[in-house]
Amino acid sequence: MTVSYKKLWKLLIDKDMKKKDLETAANISNYTITKMNRGENVTVEVIGKICKALNCTADDIMEFIDE
Structure with a gap:
């Protein structure tokens, strides 16, 4: 499973x-x-910081894709 940003x-x-x-x-x-540009994993802390800065949720910025 990969992550898409x-x-x-x-x-x-x-x-x-x-x-x-x-x-x-x-x-x-x-x-x-x-x-993130390469589709690599980042920490939950990073996702949290981005969500706070953009006033959004994790679902708004990323999704998991089955390979």
């Missing part, structure tokens, strides 16, 4: 935000953004 990238577009803006707002590193 396509919903997050779409949400950023809808909010007229760049990935750099998300880094600042959620206080996460560029490395974390890079991992």
